[in-house]
Amino acid sequence: MNVMKTHHLPELPTLETEAIALARVHASMVSRLLQLAPNEGYNATPMPDIRLLRSNRPLTRTPVLYEPGIVVIAQGRKRGYLGSKVYIYDAQHYLAVALPLPFSMETDASAAEPLLAVYVRLDAALAADVLLQIDERNGVVPGEPGGMATTRLDLALGETVLRFLAAMRDPLEAALLGPSLVREMYFRVFIGEQGASMRAALCLNGSFGRISRVLRMIHSCYAEALTIEALAKEAMMSVPSFHTHFKAATKTSPLQYIKSTRLHQARLLMARQGMTAAAASAQVGYESASQFSREFKRLFGGTPSEELRRMKRNFAVPEAGPSIYVSSH
Template sequence: MTQFDSSTLRMVQLMEKLAPVEGYNLSVLEDIRFLRSNRPLTRIPVLYDPGIVILCQGRKRGYLGDDVYVYDAQHYLVVSVPVPFTMETDASEAEPMLAVYIRLDMQLASELMLQVDEALGPSDSHPKGMYASPMDGLLRASTLRFLEAMSIPGEAQILGPSLVREIYYRILVGEQGGSMRVALNRQGHFGKVTRAIRKIHSCYQEHMDVETLAHEASMSVPNFHLHFRRVTDSSPMQYVKSTRLHQARLLMLRNTMSASTAAFSVGYESASQFSRDFKRFFGRTPQAEIEWMKATYALPALSTPSIYVSSH
């Protein structure tokens, strides 16, 4: 057995314990989730918070416009800004999908980026909202050490944070780390669009129009439209709508809200319009979607999840 095979096998063994139930398994570290899926999932709409997804077993494919992002035991996924895309999962009872999700700690990332830029010089890479990269030996070894520590309660609390920091470092200096550093620095057009995206996620329940978002980004409306689509493969108002729909689904699932109450809570003025948009977006009525979600996913009791329900 090669070193690669043995380390992958060990990571799967550890993940079987860290993610014993299907769905989202919490950890002692607030920003860490261990995910498990025992069944394949066809293309569904998802919206990730900024974060890192490392698969130990199984395969996921993300579709954003014409781009396909494959992440599996040999590739990890990085999301620098929340982008709506569709995703499918390869998994089975015999070989479940097992993944580590690390919600991005912006303070930690910024601190490390400054140190990396001082050591290596600023990056001139093109910023990306999302990318998949090969797992090299150093990142694989860091991930294995992290999983070993997380499997022991005392070590998880004491050593876990420093090992998360090590994983951040490996990614920031990795093949596409320069793109991540530039994206998180939020400079240029990418940074301006990111400011508008932050506004959408913090105020999605309020009235929002393109002019307001363009002003938030300090851009003209035509320029804002152009660069927003380049970052998200979506128009600004399509993005607002998808954000509201994802949030409404969370409210219905976690807080047992009715469709109409959830609709008004996320900024819709018409419950019937919300139901039409919801079915067009998710492919099911709100009631049918929530019934399907409850039958499909096991969710931790959180009011504000680190990763959106639809991202499993």
């Protein structure tokens, strides 16, 4: 008598087993990051668009300007404040930023349990290529565009980040495997919970996309005398419509956005190049040094010299990376 063989399909991971596996991934990520990020602040990797962040102390609420990117935290917690919303990103949730956004942020960390994170700057060309390939195979999934979101970290993305960190220990692995692992990170994010929202935000069509083009213009021409009329023309909108759509995308006004971009750039010029406050203010488009000092203190809570001392005390300022955007780091 023939006995039919029963073929058992591999069991899909339950939420409990995935949680256990993710906890192991986090523990391994922490171990790798403690080795790869020995310095407080941003530590470089062989991949120019990826930095490793370490903070051995809590940081009070401070203004930041993030480029489009992804922040995956292995240990510790950050809270971002944008408009009326609070974005918590920690070991369970990563942050995805589709537009260059000024907001304020605070960090929970200690010497015993430092904040450890992976910061991925989004490359527009790579993002467009990955999104195109996803759309060709899966079809375009409609979504409401959003400039910033926190999303639950799933096992697939966690394992990709861990493999990336493992590859960064060896120059040959970093050179040969690094680019494909970065691409896989993009893929995991774009097919995740916020994928449709990020796709819609990164697309340059529609009102959100036109505001995105204006933000690029501001970041490349921040030192020039930008007028609201010129920005509205770039967005192909009337001035009232431009104000409405700009505020919806960035949670701030165009003039406040320009001011924040200039001040963050001046801060980095002083920190990286040792410029004086007067030289930095002129470099970013201020005609009055006293106005610059007032607005700098209003944003950062201290004079330029006080802010530089705070920066040096709390973290290392990284070298400028290959980006079209101004950022706070």
